[in-house]
Amino acid sequence: MLLALAYWRLDPPRADTLWPVASLVLAAALVAATTPLARRRHEPGVSLGLAAFAAGAVGALSLGATMMLREAWLSVAIAFQVPVLAWLEQRMGLRSLRGVILLVALVVLGRLALNPFVMEYEGGGLGWILYGYGLPAAGFFLAARWLRAGGDDKVVALLEAGALVFTTLLVSLEIQDLTRGSLEDPPDTLREVALHTLAWLALALVLAADRRWSLRPVAVWGRRALAGLAALQAVLLHLLALNPLGSWEGVGTWPVANTLLLAYGLPGLLFLLYLRMETLPGWLRHWGALLPLALFGMNLALEIRHAFQGPVLSGPELSDAEWYSYSAGFLALAVLLLVGALRMRLGWLRHVALALMLAVVAKVFLSDMGQLGGLYRVASFLGLGFSLIGVGYLYRRLQGPAAPPSPEPTV
Numbered sequence: 001m002l003l004a005l006a007y008w009r010l011d012p013p014r015a016d017t018l019w020p021v022a023s024l025v026l027a028a029a030l031v032a033a034t035t036p037l038a039r040r041r042h043e044p045g046v047s048l049g050l051a052a053f054a055a056g057a058v059g060a061l062s063l064g065a066t067m068m069l070r071e072a073w074l075s076v077a078i079a080f081q082v083p084v085l086a087w088l089e090q091r092m093g094l095r096s097l098r099g100v101i102l103l104v105a106l107v108v109l110g111r112l113a114l115n116p117f118v119m120e121y122e123g124g125g126l127g128w129i130l131y132g133y134g135l136p137a138a139g140f141f142l143a144a145r146w147l148r149a150g151g152d153d154k155v156v157a158l159l160e161a162g163a164l165v166f167t168t169l170l171v172s173l174e175i176q177d178l179t180r181g182s183l184e185d186p187p188d189t190l191r192e193v194a195l196h197t198l199a200w201l202a203l204a205l206v207l208a209a210d211r212r213w214s215l216r217p218v219a220v221w222g223r224r225a226l227a228g229l230a231a232l233q234a235v236l237l238h239l240l241a242l243n244p245l246g247s248w249e250g251v252g253t254w255p256v257a258n259t260l261l262l263a264y265g266l267p268g269l270l271f272l273l274y275l276r277m278e279t280l281p282g283w284l285r286h287w288g289a290l291l292p293l294a295l296f297g298m299n300l301a302l303e304i305r306h307a308f309q310g311p312v313l314s315g316p317e318l319s320d321a322e323w324y325s326y327s328a329g330f331l332a333l334a335v336l337l338l339v340g341a342l343r344m345r346l347g348w349l350r351h352v353a354l355a356l357m358l359a360v361v362a363k364v365f366l367s368d369m370g371q372l373g374g375l376y377r378v379a380s381f382l383g384l385g386f387s388l389i390g391v392g393y394l395y396r397r398l399q400g401p402a403a404p405p406s407p408e409p410t411v
Helices: 002-010 015-038 046-068 071-079 081-092 097-113 116-120 128-150 154-180 190-209 217-241 259-277 282-288 290-309 320-344 347-371 375-399
Strands: none
Touching: 071 081, 071 097, 071 128, 081 097, 081 128, 097 128, 097 154, 128 154, 154 190, 154 217, 190 217, 190 259, 217 259, 217 290, 259 282, 259 290, 282 290, 290 320, 290 347, 320 347
């Protein structure tokens, strides 16, 4: 003892190590003080005292974490108190702890979801982003599951929403860091934006596929928000602002497996899967299906241009072969849509297919007649004629015979 005191006097501990130790000792003392109270927790007012001691222990641990840790690890340390408190609430039946859990959860959400300085944390990639958002997401999910056993309320919904927010940020920030190497610069290429869109749609599909989770209000509105953000980004960025027709961005040399498939084909497919799995009003499902159809049409048009122009699609000239290929490609697409509409008996899709076919007919008569020359003009008219004959045959064959008229009632 004397040697320890002499060493303390000669080399006293620094404040940055003394305060964390003191906070841990205080937290241990507060936890130990709950033991005699736990034996009488069914008495009036005792549960409130237990909750106060638990809140004090959480505050002491938070103080120690603030003294010892920085940046992402500080958020992780505070976030892990949420499942610990939820476990205590479940084991000891302390409903009063839910207020403390709510307060700690709001602090963690503010640090990780609303904190602009997160973008300046050091070490990206599979470093702090993985544990800085993955561990809080797992902690919030476990806490929500434990608390739900004792009662489903707004605290449980907040924890579920926090787990979803942290998971979305984890995926988005990992994509951002792996593609750009920095979190401070926003994505500005079609490939980067397409990866974010695909990630959001994949998360929405996961929330819709899991039957144990899909009916939860947070899951329902969460996947709708993710799908809505993906749809908005697909319209404003994929189809308009970052369209390779005007951005001069290279899309790759391969004919199909390129940026066009990543930005138009795969998002269109995921949108169709989402519309099939999600419970939506009929009118919203029909109007929403126009977006994947527009993505498929854009993918087809840009693939045709890619075949003639190469990786950069912003070239100014159009050859006769390319202009004819648009008519042939979209006529084939219209026929496929019509066949699918007749087989699945989707009236709205049949109208879309017929409208696309009329647009191709208008292009042939108004444009191809004047711009194409030689064999391309002949091939355009012959191909259109044979296609319309085949469409009439398919329509009659797949539509089936007309229903016989009902007999006249006899008097």
